[in-house]
Amino acid sequence: MTQSAAAPLPTPKERRRLREAQSLTQAQLAARLGVTRETVRAWESGRTSPGGRKRETYAKLLTSPGPAPALVKRPKAQVSRAERVQEPEQRTQPEKRRQPESQSAEQPLTRAPAVAFDALYTHAAPLLVRQTYLLSGRRALARESVERAFQLAWQRWPEVAVDPDPVGWVRAAAYEYAMSPWHRLRPAHRHPDAPPADAEDRKLLDVLQSLPPVYRRTLLLYDWVGLDLPETAAETEASTPAAANRILHAREAVAEQLPELAVPEQLHRRLTELAGAEKLDAPKATFVRDVGEKRTRFWTRAAIVVTTLIVGATALTVRAAPTHYVPVPAPGAPVSGVPALTGPDRLTPQDLQLRGQLRAKLSGGPGRLAPVAE
Structure with missing residues (x-):
């Protein structure tokens, strides 16, 4: 049996325009769907794209001006093995498991930058600190x-403000x-860190820290944060089957x-209790x-100082460098201007004869001269 070709989809920007043209919100x-x-x-x-029946239904909904077609759910026995590999399980999570971060994320951050940033920070920072604590196991690092x-x-607020x-x-x-592995080199x-007070919390935290970092991150994103499998794979920079296998092995x-x-569901509840038991207040x-x-001003000034030093050293080198090239003499060429060798000359035959006579006459005299009174 041959499979039908995948339904064509508009570009990500066109998808949003078609949805808004039908007066539909993302929710x-x-x-x-x-x-x-x-x-x-x-x-x-554009980070992910739907596949299978969801892709066909999504394409029909975008191109059809009428009511949205219902998503037909197949019995579990008709689900292919490939789909079961991509999804660890078909789960229906209650709304309390979903973070409220999506509510504020949809609102465009078009207000004053400082006000919009403060609103985003107040909304997301406390929960992100707890998530990072479960990931790292360290309170100060979180x-x-x-x-x-x-x-x-x-620093990159213009980019973050327009991010979906x-x-x-x-x-x-x-x-x-x-x-980051560089934290291992820090003395702190x-x-x-001091373990949690409760014995069950200590055991759960030890089990989490025993997992490989990428498995731990994938498990937290999927089973506690509540991201879908494609979103988890995209955030961990992995394929969807690889993310699914990591979740299964971590579980x-x-x-x-x-x-x-x-x-x-029990794992999600225990992770929530573990994160809530710690006092992790964000500034x-x-x-x-x-x-x-x-910090930005400091590094900017430091970069300016370093650049100035480099420019100054370059200018000093150019100033002190010779202005013309002095060629090196070729090997074997005569070198002029060298002074003659100075020192005592060699003795002539007459000088040698005179020296011999003097030594012969002194050989018969006293060994030491002594003064004599006259």
């Missing part, structure tokens, strides 16, 4: 990672900073040591902006 479109709002936003940004990520976002998912942009930057990270490793967390938005601006 309404997601509800009709049976996906999440983050998935629709990823389709319209705060520092989120702070640096938001400082980077403030600004919270995802900051989260990716915080995760990359927290997972030579000793582990197996956790269930091997904590059998009661074999169910994803104020104004403080983050001020520190980021000071």
Whole structure:
């Protein structure tokens, strides 16, 4: 049996225009397609594209001005093995598992830059600190990672403000900073943090830290943050099957040591309890902006000073360098101007004869002269 060709889709920008032309929000479109709002936003940004029956339904909905066609759900027995490999499981998460970050992410950040940044920080920073703590296992590093990520976002605010998912942009930057291997060289990270007070929390945190970093990140994004599989794969820079395999292996490793967390819903609940048990307060938005601006000014001035020193050294070298080229004499060419060799001349035969006579006459005399009175 041959498979039909994939339905053609408009460009990501045209997808959004067609949706808005039908007066549909991303949430309404997601509800009709049976996906999440983050998935629709990823389709319209071009980060991912739908496949299979969702692609056909999505294409018909964009090109049809009438009511949206219903998404036909096949029985579980008719789902192909390839689709089961791509999705670890067909899960229907309750709304409380979804972060409220998508609500503010959809709103265009067209207000004053400082006001929009403060609103984004107030909304996303507290939860991002807890997410980064579960990823790194260190409280101070979690705060520092989120702070640096938001400082980077403030430096690149024109880019972040128009991003379809600004919270995802900051989260990716915080995760990359927290997972940097250079932290091992810092003196503050030579000793582990104090473990959680509860024994069950300590065991769960130890199990998470025993996972490879990329497996740990993928598991947290999918089972706790609540991203879809394509979005998780895109944020971790992996293919969808690779992300699915990482989730499955991470779940197996956790269930091997904590059998009661074999169910994803139980794992999500325990991760939420573990993150909420720690006092991880983020600094104020104004403080983050001020520190980021000071750091930017410092590095800008340092770059100016270094550039000035390089220019000055170059100018001094050009000034002190010779203005003309002096050719080196060729090998074997006579060199003029060298003074003659100076020193005592050789004795002539007469000089040698005189020296012999003097030595012969003195040989018969006294060995030592003595004064004599007259």
